[in-house]
Amino acid sequence: MITLYHCHAARSFRPLWMLEEMGLPYDLKMLPFPPRVFAKEYLALNPLGTIPLMIDGETRMTESSGICHYLGTRHGPTPLIVGVDEATYGAFLNWMYFSDATLTFPQTLVLRYTRLEPEERRNSQVAADYTKWFFGRLRGVEAAVAASDTLCAGRFTAADISVGYALLLAQRIGLSAEFGPAVAAYWHRLQARDGFRRAVAAEKLAGEQQQVVRRF
Numbered sequence: 001m002i003t004l005y006h007c008h009a010a011r012s013f014r015p016l017w018m019l020e021e022m023g024l025p026y027d028l029k030m031l032p033f034p035p036r037v038f039a040k041e042y043l044a045l046n047p048l049g050t051i052p053l054m055i056d057g058e059t060r061m062t063e064s065s066g067i068c069h070y071l072g073t074r075h076g077p078t079p080l081i082v083g084v085d086e087a088t089y090g091a092f093l094n095w096m097y098f099s100d101a102t103l104t105f106p107q108t109l110v111l112r113y114t115r116l117e118p119e120e121r122r123n124s125q126v127a128a129d130y131t132k133w134f135f136g137r138l139r140g141v142e143a144a145v146a147a148s149d150t151l152c153a154g155r156f157t158a159a160d161i162s163v164g165y166a167l168l169l170a171q172r173i174g175l176s177a178e179f180g181p182a183v184a185a186y187w188h189r190l191q192a193r194d195g196f197r198r199a200v201a202a203e204k205l206a207g208e209q210q211q212v213v214r215r216f
């Protein structure tokens, strides 16, 4: 059984959504955010203290987009993965890596300096600078989804899950009102997917059953 450690609406939502899209069985362990402060025992499992952590037999992974890629290949085949023989394989990989390294990175600074730090350390200038940076980086997504319903391969793939999570996070930190028209419509389409809805329902249910308090 695959085990996924997750905090509400955190990057671990990417593998959770992927698991639901693939219909794989899994065990979802909810943690309060950030676990390094509110669930210190988790550091014994993942010394980084970050989520996600996915355990599948001997395999342990802590990178959200990498876990999606792993699930689709190890537990596939699935159309959610673009294969090496497909024309848009490179574009697929680029979106997968872009989703966290390029797109989510500036968002985490906005989150940190508007909500996570104690009042006296919050910094509106940092938040404004990285908000601008995020929207600069989102331009590539706007162009891609203005031309097609999905990012690549002419179908919904793990790249849409990985990039789609950044849109979820943007909504969570109050940036979604500034989405361009194509990204707004794309985000609407993503949220309408059964797999997305099942993932949202699964995290809600697990949070309630495990009595994990949502702080953010």
Ligand SMILES: N[C@@H](CCC(=O)N[C@@H](CS)C(=O)NCC(=O)O)C(=O)O
Residues within 6 Å of the ligand: 010, 011, 012, 034, 035, 036, 049, 050, 051, 052, 062, 063, 064, 065, 100
């Ligand atoms: N590149 C990693 C980043 C993992 C990460 O930093 N996760 C955040 C939550 S979204 C976290 O655990 N933050 C808490 C902390 O750093 O203590 C990924 O894509 O999974």
